[in-house]
Amino acid sequence: MQSGTRTSSSSVQPNEADILSDEELKTGVREVLYKNMISGRKAGFDYHYTKPSPGTYPFQYFWDTCFHVFILSAFGEEKMAKEHVRSLFQMQRPDGFVGHMSYWKRLWPARVTDLLQLRPRDVLRLYKPHMSALVQPPIVAQAVLRVYRYSHDGAFLREMLPKLKKYYRWLAENRDFEGEGLLSIITPFESGMDWKASYDPLLKFTKGKAGPLLFWKVLQVDAHNFLKGYDLRRIYKSNKFVVKDAAFNTIYAQNLEVMAELCQLAGDEDGPGFLSMARQTEKSILRYMYDEEDAAFYDLYGHHFKKLKVRTGTIFFPVVLKSVSDEVCRKVLERHLLDKDGFHVPYPVPSLATDEPAFNPNSSLYIWRGPTWVVFNWFMQGYLLEKGYKQEARELLLSVKRLVSGSGFREYYNPFTGEGHGAEDFTWSGLVVDMIKRQQDEGDT
Structure with missing residues (x-):
C-alpha cells in the first residue's frame, strides 16, 4: 500500500482537510513508480521501463512510457527518464516504426486481443523480444523535450532526434x-x-x-x-x-x-x-x-x-x-468543460458525457465509457494554465488530489463517488505530481 493513500475501491472520499499534502502525494507516487519499475537485458537488448500496473499491464507501453517520463522528470529523475525513452526505441525498425507494446521479459501476450495485435510472422518468434504491430498516441517528442528542458543534455537530444525523425516520418508516410x-x-x-x-x-x-x-x-x-x-x-x-x-x-x-x-x-x-x-x-x-x-x-x-x-x-x-481561434476555444470550453454540458460530475473529467446512451460510471471490462481518468485532467490543466483559466485548472488538480487521497492510485474512478476501479498501483494517476509542479511553476498554488 502506498504511503498515506488508500487503495480500496469502496473508500469514502475525503473532506478537504483530509486531502493528502503535496509531499505525501509525491511520496506515494514515487513508491508506486519504483515498485512497478523493471530493467534487464534480453537477446542483446537493454530494457528499462515501468509497468503501468504489475498484474494488469505488465509490458512496456508506448504512451504509458511517455507519461512515466513526465512523472520522473517532475521528480528530477532525468537519468531514469532517459533510460525509459531509450528502452522504448530499442527495437525501432529501420523504417522508423515503434510498436505500442514492447515485450521484454514476459514474451507471451496477456490477452487474445494482444496476440492478434502482432504481425503474423512475429507470432512465430514469441521467444524473442518483439513489438506489437500497432501504434499509440505519438506523445514521445514532448517527453523528450521535457527531459531536455530539465537536464539540458544536448548529447541525449542528438542521440534521440534521428530516431524521432524516423518515427514521425513513418507515421506521416504510413498512416x-x-x-x-x-x-x-x-x-x-x-x-x-x-x-x-x-x-x-x-x-x-x-x-x-x-x-x-x-x-x-x-x-x-x-x-x-x-x-x-x-x-x-x-x-x-x-x-x-x-x-x-x-x-x-x-x-x-x-x-x-x-x-x-x-x-x-x-x-x-x-x-x-x-x-x-x-x-x-x-x-x-x-x-x-x-x-x-x-x-x-x-x-x-x-x-x-x-x-x-x-x-x-x-x-x-x-x-x-495554436491554429484554433480563441473564439472556437471559448465556445468549446464554455459548452462542455466550464458549463459542463454532459460533463457535470463531482469528479471531472468523465470519459463520456453522462447523457450518452453508452455512459457507465462503474467498473467494467469496457473502459473509457464513463469513468474519470487522471490523464484527461492532466492534459487539459496545461492548456487552462496557459490561457489564464487558473481557477479551472486548480479545480482539475484538486479533483485529482481528492481521488488519489480517497481511493489510491487506481486506473480510473467513478465520476460521481470517486471510488477507484480497474488496475491497482496504476502509474497514470501519478501524473498528479506533474500537475502539482505545473501549478507551482505558474505561481498558482
Missing part, C-alpha cells in the same frame, strides 16, 4: 492515407482509449451499454487486420475500421510542433518541415473535425471523414492547438 495531415488508427486499441464509445456506430454496436457483443465486434477488427498481415494499404482499402481520432491527432499535431523545436535546439535543418506538417494537421482538424453547431471536435471514420457524433471526453482536446 496519413489521404495526405490531409490526419493520421488514421486501424483498431480501437490504437487510440489508447480501448472501448471508446465514439467507435460504436462504426462497429455497428447500437446497444449503448457495453457487453460481450461489443467485445466480439472489436475482436473481429483485430482478426481482420491480422489476416491481412497488417498490410496498411490493404487494411485502408477494406475500410473496416479507419478512424481519425481527435485526441490522437491533437497529440500528433502538438508533437510535430515540438519536433520543430527539438530540431532547432539541435541545430538540425528539418525543423521547418515538421512545423509545416503540424500546421497542416491543425488545419485539417479544424476543417473536418469541428462541428460548429455542437461546439465539439468529433472523431472521423472512413474514406470520407464522416463525423462520429458521440460526446467523449476528447471533444475539446483540439482547443490546445
Whole structure:
C-alpha cells in the first residue's frame, strides 16, 4: 500500500482537510513508480521501463512510457527518464516504426486481443523480444523535450532526434492515407482509449451499454487486420475500421510542433518541415473535425471523414492547438468543460458525457465509457494554465488530489463517488505530481 493513500475501491472520499499534502502525494507516487519499475537485458537488448500496473499491464507501453517520463522528470529523475525513452526505441525498425507494446521479459501476450495485435510472422518468434504491430498516441517528442528542458543534455537530444525523425516520418508516410495531415488508427486499441464509445456506430454496436457483443465486434477488427498481415494499404482499402481520432491527432499535431523545436535546439535543418506538417494537421482538424453547431471536435471514420457524433471526453482536446481561434476555444470550453454540458460530475473529467446512451460510471471490462481518468485532467490543466483559466485548472488538480487521497492510485474512478476501479498501483494517476509542479511553476498554488 502506498504511503498515506488508500487503495480500496469502496473508500469514502475525503473532506478537504483530509486531502493528502503535496509531499505525501509525491511520496506515494514515487513508491508506486519504483515498485512497478523493471530493467534487464534480453537477446542483446537493454530494457528499462515501468509497468503501468504489475498484474494488469505488465509490458512496456508506448504512451504509458511517455507519461512515466513526465512523472520522473517532475521528480528530477532525468537519468531514469532517459533510460525509459531509450528502452522504448530499442527495437525501432529501420523504417522508423515503434510498436505500442514492447515485450521484454514476459514474451507471451496477456490477452487474445494482444496476440492478434502482432504481425503474423512475429507470432512465430514469441521467444524473442518483439513489438506489437500497432501504434499509440505519438506523445514521445514532448517527453523528450521535457527531459531536455530539465537536464539540458544536448548529447541525449542528438542521440534521440534521428530516431524521432524516423518515427514521425513513418507515421506521416504510413498512416496519413489521404495526405490531409490526419493520421488514421486501424483498431480501437490504437487510440489508447480501448472501448471508446465514439467507435460504436462504426462497429455497428447500437446497444449503448457495453457487453460481450461489443467485445466480439472489436475482436473481429483485430482478426481482420491480422489476416491481412497488417498490410496498411490493404487494411485502408477494406475500410473496416479507419478512424481519425481527435485526441490522437491533437497529440500528433502538438508533437510535430515540438519536433520543430527539438530540431532547432539541435541545430538540425528539418525543423521547418515538421512545423509545416503540424500546421497542416491543425488545419485539417479544424476543417473536418469541428462541428460548429455542437461546439465539439468529433472523431472521423472512413474514406470520407464522416463525423462520429458521440460526446467523449476528447471533444475539446483540439482547443490546445495554436491554429484554433480563441473564439472556437471559448465556445468549446464554455459548452462542455466550464458549463459542463454532459460533463457535470463531482469528479471531472468523465470519459463520456453522462447523457450518452453508452455512459457507465462503474467498473467494467469496457473502459473509457464513463469513468474519470487522471490523464484527461492532466492534459487539459496545461492548456487552462496557459490561457489564464487558473481557477479551472486548480479545480482539475484538486479533483485529482481528492481521488488519489480517497481511493489510491487506481486506473480510473467513478465520476460521481470517486471510488477507484480497474488496475491497482496504476502509474497514470501519478501524473498528479506533474500537475502539482505545473501549478507551482505558474505561481498558482
